[in-house]
Amino acid sequence: MSVCFLRPDRTHGSRRRPWLAIGVLAGALLLHGAPSADAAITGLAPADPQPTAEQLxxxxxxxxxxxxxxxxxxxxxxxxxxxxxxxxxxxxxxxxxxxxxxxxxxxxxxxxxxxxxxxxxxxxxxxxxxxxxxxxxxxxxxxxxxxxxxxxxxxxxxxxxxxxxxxxxxxxxxxxxxxxxxxxxxxxxxxxxxxxxxxxxxxxxxxxxxxxx
Ligand SMILES: [Ca+2]
CATH class of the missing domain: 2.60.120.1560 (Jelly Rolls)
Incomplete structure (x- = not known):
């Protein structure tokens, strides 16, 4: 509440933000925790530089x-x-x-x-x-x-x-x-x-x- 007293202009936002934060957190957990059968995982990065045959x-x-x-x-x-x-x-x-x-x-x-x-x-x-x-x-x-x-x-x-x-x-x-x-x-x-x-x-x-x- 001290934040509200100090910054009354933020009162409206502070009532809504916890839900926004919970939503973002839940979304992040869903994305990171358990890939479903439907959602392909993307963004895999190949080795850079590629290893050579002599190294491997x-x-x-x-x-x-x-x-x-x-x-x-x-x-x-x-x-x-x-x-x-x-x-x-x-x-x-x-x-x-x-x-x-x-x-x-x-x-x-x-x-x-x-x-x-x-x-x-x-x-x-x-x-x-x-x-x-x-x-x-x-x-x-x-x-x-x-x-x-x-x-x-x-x-x-x-x-x-x-x-x-x-x-x-x-x-x-x-x-x-x-x-x-x-x-x-x-x-x-x-x-x-x-x-x-x-x-x-x-x-x-x-x-x-x-x-x-
Ligand atoms: Ca075991």
Whole structure:
């Protein structure tokens, strides 16, 4: 109320603005939180400059932290994130559904957090639709856009189809932050590329690469 007394000319606006602010916030959450099956994600930026064939090695790079985590955010806060993680063997592609087996290339079955990085190649522009299966938490970014997150502990769960509009062919940065708490673990990335026959297929190993640090 003190604002109203000091600036009586703003009284009218101050009655309306909270609703405006709530509307804008709700809109932002909707846009950022859960891409629907209808709304393609746009604005993905290709790597600039594009990596050269000489720089690139197959698969995605991965770094690990070990511990029991409950959320992506909590895990990053507790560990310090990728900067302090230990490098592991690169991942040829994201097709891990290992039941009670070792998580990714860590050699451990539980209590693993992974920071996965590299490039994904879109051979032509157009509409690509991704699908993720995860257990436990995951966040996926491509070309600087968040494509999907399911940041807490959960059993094997498929995402909705995640349509993405690619405006030019080439290599795009990809980042996956993932953790496995206990029991079974799964990390799978599927796509349906433009003109791809049949159902969703794993993003092929040929579409992933990284620059070793
Ligand atoms: Ca699990």
């Amino acid at each position: 090695k197959p698969g995605l790079s991965v770094k690990y932290h070990y511990g029991i985590f409950n959320t992506i955010e909590g895990m990053i806060m507790r560990t310090g994130g990728a900067k302090t993680a230990s490098p592991g063997e690169p991942l040829p592609q994201l097709n891990y559904k290992v039941n009670f087996g070792a998580v990714l290339s860590s050699g451990r079955q539980d209590g693993v957090a992974a920071f996965i990085k590299g490039y994904i190649r879109f051979d032509k522009p157009g509409s690509y639709v991704f699908k993720v299966q995860s257990n436990d938490g995951i966040r996926l970014d491509i070309g600087g856009q968040m494509i999907f997150t399911d940041p807490e502990v959960h059993p094997d769960t498929f995402s909705e189809p995640l349509p993405v509009e690619i405006s030019q062919a080439g290599w795009y940065p990809i980042e996956v932050i993932y953790f496995e708490k206990r029991n079974t673990s799964t990390l799978e990335l599927y796509w349906k590329a433009p003109g791809q026959a049949g159902d969703f297929a794993f993003v092929p190993a040929a579409a992933f690469a990284h620059i070793p640090e």
